[in-house]
Amino acid sequence: xxxxxxxxxxxxxxxxxxxxxxxxxxxxxxxxxxxxxxxxxxxxxxxxxxxxxxxxxxxxxxxxxxxxxxxxxxxxxxxxxxxxxxxxxxxxxxxxxxxxxxxxxxxxxxxxxxxxxxxxxxxxxxxxxxxxxxxxxxxxxxxxxxxxxxxxxxxxxxxxxxxxxxxxxxxxxxxxxxxxxxxxxxxxxxxxxxxxxxxxxxxxxxxxxxxxxxxxxxxxxxxxxxxxxxxxxxxxxxxxxxxxxxxxxxxxxxxxxxxxxxxxxxxxxxxxxxxxxxxxxxxxxxxxxxxxxxxxxxxxxxxxxxxxxxxxxxxxxxxxxxxxxxxxxxxxxxxxxxxxxxxxxxxxxxxxxxxxxxxxxxxx
Amino acid sequence: xxxxxxxxxxxxxxxxxxxxxxxxxxxxxxxxxxxxxxxxxxxxxxxxxxxxxxxxxxxxxxxxxxxxxxxxxxxxxxxxxxxxxxxxxxxxxxxxxxxxxxxxxxxxxxxxxxxxxxxxxxxxxxxxxxxxxxxxxxxxxxxxxxxxxxxxxxxxxxxxxxxxxxxxxxxxxxxxxxxxxxxxxxxxxxxxxxxxxxxxxxxxxxxxxxxxxxxxxxxxxxxxxxxxxxxxxxxxxxxxxxxxxxxxxxxxxxxxxxxxxxxxxxxxxxxxxxxxxxxxxxxxxxxxxxxxxxxxxxxxxxxxxxxxxxxxxxxxxxxxxxxxxxxxxxxxxxxxxxxxxxxxxxxxxxxxxxxxxxxxxxxxxxxxxxxxxxxxxxxxxxxxxxxxxxxxxxxxxxxxxxxxxxxxxxxxxxxxxxxxxxxxxxxxxxxxxxxxxxxxxxxxxxxxxxxxxxxxxxxxxxxxxxxxxxxxxxxxxxxxxxxxxxxxxxxxxxxxxxxxxxxxxxxxxxxxxxxxxxxxxxxxxxxxxxxxxxxxxxxxxxxxxxxxxxxxxxxxxxxxxxxxxxxxxxxxxxxxxxxxxxxxxxxxxxxxxxxxxxxxxxxxxxxxxxxxxxxxxxx
Ligand code: SF4
Numbered sequence: 001x002x003x004x005x006x007x008x009x010x011x012x013x014x015x016x017x018x019x020x021x022x023x024x025x026x027x028x029x030x031x032x033x034x035x036x037x038x039x040x041x042x043x044x045x046x047x048x049x050x051x052x053x054x055x056x057x058x059x060x061x062x063x064x065x066x067x068x069x070x071x072x073x074x075x076x077x078x079x080x081x082x083x084x085x086x087x088x089x090x091x092x093x094x095x096x097x098x099x100x101x102x103x104x105x106x107x108x109x110x111x112x113x114x115x116x117x118x119x120x121x122x123x124x125x126x127x128x129x130x131x132x133x134x135x136x137x138x139x140x141x142x143x144x145x146x147x148x149x150x151x152x153x154x155x156x157x158x159x160x161x162x163x164x165x166x167x168x169x170x171x172x173x174x175x176x177x178x179x180x181x182x183x184x185x186x187x188x189x190x191x192x193x194x195x196x197x198x199x200x201x202x203x204x205x206x207x208x209x210x211x212x213x214x215x216x217x218x219x220x221x222x223x224x225x226x227x228x229x230x231x232x233x234x235x236x237x238x239x240x241x242x243x244x245x246x247x248x249x250x251x252x253x254x255x256x257x258x259x260x261x262x263x264x265x266x267x268x269x270x271x272x273x274x275x276x277x278x279x280x281x282x283x284x285x286x287x288x289x290x291x292x293x294x295x296x297x298x299x300x301x302x303x304x305x306x307x308x309x310x311x312x313x314x315x316x317x318x319x320x321x322x323x324x325x326x327x328x329x330x331x332x333x334x335x336x337x338x339x340x341x342x343x344x345x346x347x348x349x350x351x352x353x354x355x356x357x358x359x360x361x362x363x364x
Numbered sequence: 365x366x367x368x369x370x371x372x373x374x375x376x377x378x379x380x381x382x383x384x385x386x387x388x389x390x391x392x393x394x395x396x397x398x399x400x401x402x403x404x405x406x407x408x409x410x411x412x413x414x415x416x417x418x419x420x421x422x423x424x425x426x427x428x429x430x431x432x433x434x435x436x437x438x439x440x441x442x443x444x445x446x447x448x449x450x451x452x453x454x455x456x457x458x459x460x461x462x463x464x465x466x467x468x469x470x471x472x473x474x475x476x477x478x479x480x481x482x483x484x485x486x487x488x489x490x491x492x493x494x495x496x497x498x499x500x501x502x503x504x505x506x507x508x509x510x511x512x513x514x515x516x517x518x519x520x521x522x523x524x525x526x527x528x529x530x531x532x533x534x535x536x537x538x539x540x541x542x543x544x545x546x547x548x549x550x551x552x553x554x555x556x557x558x559x560x561x562x563x564x565x566x567x568x569x570x571x572x573x574x575x576x577x578x579x580x581x582x583x584x585x586x587x588x589x590x591x592x593x594x595x596x597x598x599x600x601x602x603x604x605x606x607x608x609x610x611x612x613x614x615x616x617x618x619x620x621x622x623x624x625x626x627x628x629x630x631x632x633x634x635x636x637x638x639x640x641x642x643x644x645x646x647x648x649x650x651x652x653x654x655x656x657x658x659x660x661x662x663x664x665x666x667x668x669x670x671x672x673x674x675x676x677x678x679x680x681x682x683x684x685x686x687x688x689x690x691x692x693x694x695x696x697x698x699x700x701x702x703x704x705x706x707x708x709x710x711x712x713x714x715x716x717x718x719x720x721x722x723x724x725x726x727x728x729x730x731x732x733x734x735x736x737x738x739x740x741x742x743x744x745x746x747x748x749x750x751x752x753x754x755x756x757x758x759x760x761x762x763x764x765x766x767x768x769x770x771x772x773x774x775x776x777x778x779x780x781x782x783x784x785x786x787x788x789x790x791x792x793x794x795x796x797x798x799x800x801x802x803x804x805x806x807x808x809x810x811x812x813x814x815x816x817x818x819x820x821x822x823x824x825x826x827x828x829x830x831x832x833x834x835x836x837x838x839x840x841x842x843x844x845x846x847x848x849x850x851x852x853x854x855x856x857x858x859x860x861x862x863x864x865x866x867x868x869x870x871x872x873x874x875x876x877x878x879x880x881x882x883x884x885x886x887x888x889x890x891x892x893x894x895x896x897x898x899x900x901x902x903x904x905x906x907x908x909x910x911x912x913x914x915x916x917x918x919x920x921x922x923x924x925x926x927x928x929x930x931x932x933x934x935x936x937x938x939x940x941x942x943x944x945x946x947x948x949x950x951x952x953x954x955x956x957x958x959x960x961x962x963x964x965x966x967x968x969x970x971x972x973x974x975x976x977x978x979x980x981x982x983x
Contacts, residue, residue, distance in 0.1 A: 040835070042847065071830040076674070079838075086835050087848065092827035094677055095837025096670070097700050103667035107674025107682070108827065110658055111633055115678065115827050133670070136663035335658060342653035349655030351626050354619055355756075355790050359556070360609045361411045 051202030099130025102137035186309035254321030387452030392461030402439025413600030523581030544582025618648035620759025633675035685711035725967025807831035812846030880913030
């Protein structure tokens with residue numbers, strides 16, 4: 001079928017007005033909320049030292065800054081350690097079933113697009129049992145803010161390998177090492193045409209809170225992968241590249257419009273040779289700063305972001321930040337647009353007309 | 365009539381026979397348009413005042429090879445001057461458009477019945493595809509029937525000579541030619557079909573014209589050639605005065621749910637994944653966005669129900685629809701809806717199973733699945749429409765109960781109800797129940813699991829309501845506060861409360877009605893789409909003076925209050941079902957009544973005669 005361009009254009013115009021109402025809309029005075037307003041009286045039950053605490057703290061810290069009244073915020077999760085998250089957020093929350101959180105979140109967002117809907121999930125929840133929902137929520141570009149806590153292990157079920165566990169990793173269900181090739185969550189998100197894709201980590205609170213804010217501000221399907229340490233079953237999974245001492249050399253922070261530089265001296269950079277990224281040093285072998293790839297979050301085609309998303313330790317520095325942020329009409333805008341269009345063309349539904357429609361006859 | 369007066373003159377010279385009931389089956393290749401022929405004959409008959417009941421029967425394959433046995437599509441309709449409840453046991457008339465259609469359907473035709481055959485299609489290759497060693501037109505295998513051998517295809521092409529349509533399309537008009545023949549034979553007017561064709565093909569006037577030419581040609585052929593030596597009339601039925609329309613069960617289901625949502629004052633959200641025979645509900649609902657209906661075609665069955673539950677959490681009327689295999693996939697999510705005590709309606713348009721089974725055939729074998737097919741103690745309400753039109757009323761009931769008791773309710777339909785049609789007495793708006801829903805907004809004294817004393821429903825507090833922020837989920841809830849609780853006594857209490865809540869729906873559902881005397885020798889107890897055959901069987905036996913009554917359960921969980929009293933008023937209770945005795949098992953377990961189970965699982969409804977024979981064993 002042909003795309004209905006005028007319809008899509010109409011939606012684009014509406015995009016600035018649709019979406020969750022900000023705090024203080026409807027003429028009320030905005031109430032200044034604090035981090036405390038987002039804490040619940042429930043005892044947090046993650047293992048001491050778990051990376052989840054840091055993520056919870058950053059989300060609670062960012063929430064008051066968003067200007068969204070807390071009654072308009074909903075946290076939805078599946079099953080797993082991370083999925084306990086909604087119990088600790090003093091907003092609306094729904095702890096659902098394994099892998100299906102995006103489906104429930106879709107229903108919530110479609111029922112009421114004014115709500116800001118977050119999905120909290122893990123590597124097993126989103127990529128194994130829930131792989132299908134993850135893909136489809138992203139490709140529909142429904143305005144969900146999905147945070148995936150990637151600890152590369154099953155925590156709640158006590159230590160089996162997950163779809164992101166490295167090949168050969170020894171664990172409870174693979175004492176001789178896993179023989180499953182791992183999946184790259186970012187590759188999946190790009191393939192599903194997610195309009196926002198980012199990555200951060202539990203042990204960099206500043207970056208994490210910035211990424212949560214970026215995700216919150218995005219309109220459309222947003223995906224943030226957070227490297228999270230499970231100190232019980234997979235301690236130190238990321239430490240070879242993300243500990244403070246090695247970070248500068250082994251990670252690279254993406255900044256829109258800036259060349260991809262890293263290293264203590266910020267003299268190393270990413271040069272794209274045909275379609276293959278190469279690590280080069282500015283000033284060596286004739287490389288100048290102009291040879292370094294300049295990061296662009298906003299290109300519609302995700303090819304370059306995809307290449308960056310696949311850069312892995314130890315071959316490459318591990319990228320952190322926003323890989324991709326593009327705007328497209330959202331699913332809920334198009335759905336509600338169709339409802340409004342149907343009402344304006346056929347008139348608001350009239351039950352009496354509906355049941356009396358079609359060929360009718362009278363029996364006297 | 366729009367045809368010339370000449371026909372009436374010819375007809376006047378022929379003998380006419382008054383019949384009170386006729387069953388016709390149109391059968392042909394799935395590309396032959398038999399469903400259209402059938403539905404047109406149906407609406408015309410309804411419009412002139414007959415009571416009608418229909419049974420479409422199409423193959424599971426979209427287009428099996430032309431002329432093959434699996435490719436045969438049929439449409440049976442029963443029209444009468446009496447009040448009827450079934451599409452008829454054995455057709456009195458079979459219109460077979462090719463050898464395969466003859467082969468598949470002949471065994472059902474009554475002895476001495478009318479057989480109209482399209483001789484053009486009895487070619488060597490078609491006979492071979494249908495597995496005929498010799499041409500039945502030439503041997504005496506059809507001698508027990510009144511056979512009319514007509515060159516339907518070539519006559520259609522002759523009538524369309526000079527039409528600008530391509531040959532293939534001209535050929536396709538033969539279903540209207542056959543319809544014209546049958547209209548003549550049963551004395552039906554052509555106007556309703558003329559009107560329908562003009563409307564349907566308004567964008568393609570050449571197609572409309574060709575179809576109408578074929579229709580008239582068929583009618584005129586019967587009239588001028590005197591191929592039929594007599595014709596028939598079937599008078600108006602005595603039907604309750606009112607305004608009627610013909611409706612299929614799936615249509616009635618869709619508009620029933622739109623109406624129900626409207627009555628609650630909340631938008632309808634339908635999450636669904638395409639599946640036979642439930643997809644028509646998705647198609648129908650997606651046409652009505654101007655009622656605020658949101659249809660969501662999900663990536664799978666689980667996402668479909670997940671989204672519906674999410675929508676219910678956020679204040680929409682959450683609805684999901686599927687068939688048996690889809691219910692299996694949705695089970696875990698249904699458990700979550702039971703646990704979180706959200707209103708949700710789950711449509712199951714049952715089909716033959718297990719597994720993929722017989723997707724286009726009917727069965728009633730999901731009753732125990734919807735009752736118990738989930739982990740742990742996981743009760744849900746169950747309603748089951750009895751006829752296609754009843755789907756409208758029971759859809760409203762499902763939503764009324766789900767929203768009032770804040771818990772999932774199943775709407776248990778089946779392929780026969782969904783695709784079958786009957787005249788529907790359009791209700792007036794005043795007949796519809798009052799069922800506005802309200803959300804909790806008061807902050808003072810709010811607890812997510814504090815229950816209404818009468819219904820045990822918890823408050824429906826939707827996101828967006830200031831001060832009522834709360835968390836729900838699949839982990840056991842503490843009574844009243846709704847906090848996570850692993851306490852053994854609390855769990856025991858909550859399991860019982862969830863069951864009690866469903867049980868209390870009893871106070872809100874009508875008594876089981878008995879058709880016939882309230883006590884006696886035999887009670888035929890049914891549920892769902894067997895209503896038509898059971899009622900007809902009881903009616904016929906009552907006319908013979910036999911002590912038989914029937915009762916039909918439209919509420920299966922909980923059963924109506926008076927169910928046990930009704931059952932105990934009869935010496936024998938016989939429960940006919942299209943499964944291996946699922947309702948019988950429930951009734952026997954619940955009431956310790958020695959009910960007899962009578963079952964058949966052939967993918968099609970009971971014949972009235974089969975039921976009568978069964979009852980006779982108990983007299
Ligand atoms: S098992 Fe691992 S992921 Fe789960 S709470 Fe404990 S440390 Fe955190």
